[in-house]
Amino acid sequence: MCGLLGLLTTDETTTDTVARVDAAMHCMRHRGPDEHGTWHDAHVVFGFNRLSIIDIAHSHQPLRWGPPESPERYALTFNGEIYNYLEIRAQLAEEFDAQFRTDGDSEAIVAAFHFWGEDAVRRLRGMFAFAIWDTETGEMFVARDPFGIKPLFLATGTKGTAFASEKKSLLDIADVVGIGTELDDRAIEHYTVLQYVPEPETLHREITRLESGSFARITPGSAPLQTRYFEPTFPVRPFTPGTEAARYQEIAEALEDSVAKHMRADVTVGSFLSGGIDSTAIAALAMRHNPKLVTFTTGFEREGYSEIDVAAESAEAIGARHITRVVGPEEFAAAVPSVIWYLDDPVADPSLVPLWFIAREARKHVKVVLSGEGADELFGGYTIYREPLSLKPFERLPKPLRRAAGALSERIPEGTRGKSLLHRGSMTLEERYYGNARSFGDAQLRAVLKDFRPEWTHQDVTAPIYERSRGWDPVARMQHLDLFTWLRGDILVKADKMTMANSLELRVPFLDPEVYRVASQVPLDQKITKDTTKYALRRALEGIVPGHVLHRAKLGFPVPxxxxxxxxxxxxxxxxxxxxxxxxxxxxxxxxxxxxxxxxxxxxxxxxxxxxxxxxxxxxxxxxxxxxxxxxxxxxxxxxx
Structure with missing residues (x-):
């Protein structure tokens, strides 16, 4: 887990260029305080800040690797963890007689790329953003993990292409790359509506992000050629009579295997623990591999805005040592500027601040934590996913009648029962569901933004995603949308940025290819019922998660x-x-x-x-x-x- 910065120049690198890249690494020193290194050749400069987790004594970066006939052909800079690296190394050694000089996961990536080419990214179980420079072909290959757990910012200007784990570093070398630093008005409007900046945008017009599940090839003087290698789908496999227990067991085994691999580290691993089923499941499974597991929870003194008591009860039930951090309003406000600096772009999710505090506390005790992000998107955990059930009667109405219901709702006074139901029922799924956040309506946005442009809407972001899910059931379409919007725009950004701000690695076992595979096959009636969400997951976790949590309603992470x-x-x-x-x-x-x-x-x-x-x-x-x-x-x- 680290911070990387790379520059591919159209001209030959100079001593000054290397020095500028080296200096630009300082603003993300928190991502890797253990080691700092640079490497360069005629066209490339790599900078790296390392947080040592696996093979601490070796696996230094930037890393050189190659086959015996050209042992330093490739240069790698890599942020993340590959959890199946042992299996990949063994397979490469058996099939190709691959040779390794370290015991880490970095070499597994380069060797996999050498022997399997771009298909290597499809074989990696982990979170990653990496760049491989091929000194023989003069081509850069950059890639990002399927769900977007690890960030990678991109900028191409008149003098070359740069990429980094944090946008601040690219702003520091904007003149070296040949880019401007003007703001993107459309991205600002999208942020104001959604409360986060949707990928691939950033608030700076000439800096973007490599999208989740994508790779790019870059040569000197050319813009990156991007390819999507992972498209999440939901190939539902109905539960047939008598197979229910086996299917629940399949889910439990996939999650247990994922947690086992996510526990691989040469340092201490802890776990975040809220009052919910997702983090409790992860912590309970982690206890099987580390009986001395330490768990961490944050909350507030105000009643109804804390899960500290439930989390403490869960920790006691599974036998974990538990540490809590209560956040007050004064320190909350004082921390906001620092939190936003670490974010690069604003994310208007107040839970970022207590997450930053608990990450600081956790870093005193461990270097890695597990967490439960991704379960709601994969298994159908958000309450809003039940909305299609309540609106089903409207689907039988002719379109003119649905529109009439919407017009009627506009004349009903605010707060009147049924107004919201009529309004939502009059719209299609594409019109009403933006993802899990919407801060402003059009009228409110027009009043607040000086340069409001009605042609810039949430549908800039959502329409292409909805187009790819035509014909699916509405809940699967909502899940698919959230994987591309809310998950990677809010949930994973705050998880990465707030933990790395404190030099703490966060791992998310639910966002694993094998867990995704079994989750994607769960049918609608095993996700959402009239009484609960994540039904199949709850059944799968019986005997793993304590009873007081197993069927508890989702609270989220409310901040007062x-x-x-x-x-x-x-x-x-x-x-x-x-x-x-x-x-x-x-x-x-x-x-x-x-x-x-x-x-x-x-x-x-x-x-x-x-x-x-x-x-x-x-x-x-x-x-x-x-x-x-x-x-x-x-x-x-x-x-x-």
């Missing part, structure tokens, strides 16, 4: 900003953020002040919209104005943790 923004905890802080912001050319500060006042007075709940705008203002203050300078500590940790 709705209350804090109305009171002394955050109201003054929010008002000061608005007043000091110089982003008035992007957002109408008068409209934002009005929203804050209405929220304080209880006229309307604007908490999500306010948080979205406040995060954008703070981001602008850091990355555009330079007015806000977060306090970023030097990451100094003992290697042996």
């Amino acid at each position: 900003i709705r209350h804090w923004l109305r009171g002394p905890e955050l109201y003054d802080w929010a008002n000061e953020t608005i007043e000091q912001s110089q982003a008035g050319h992007i957002v109408d500060k008068t409209a934002v002040r009005r929203m804050l006042a209405e929220h304080r007075d209880g006229v309307s709940d604007h908490s999500r919209r306010l948080w979205t705008v406040l995060c954008l203002m703070i981001w602008h203050g850091i990355f555009v104005e330079g007015r806000i300078v977060p306090e970023i500590e030097e990451p100094i940790y003992p290697v042996e943790v």
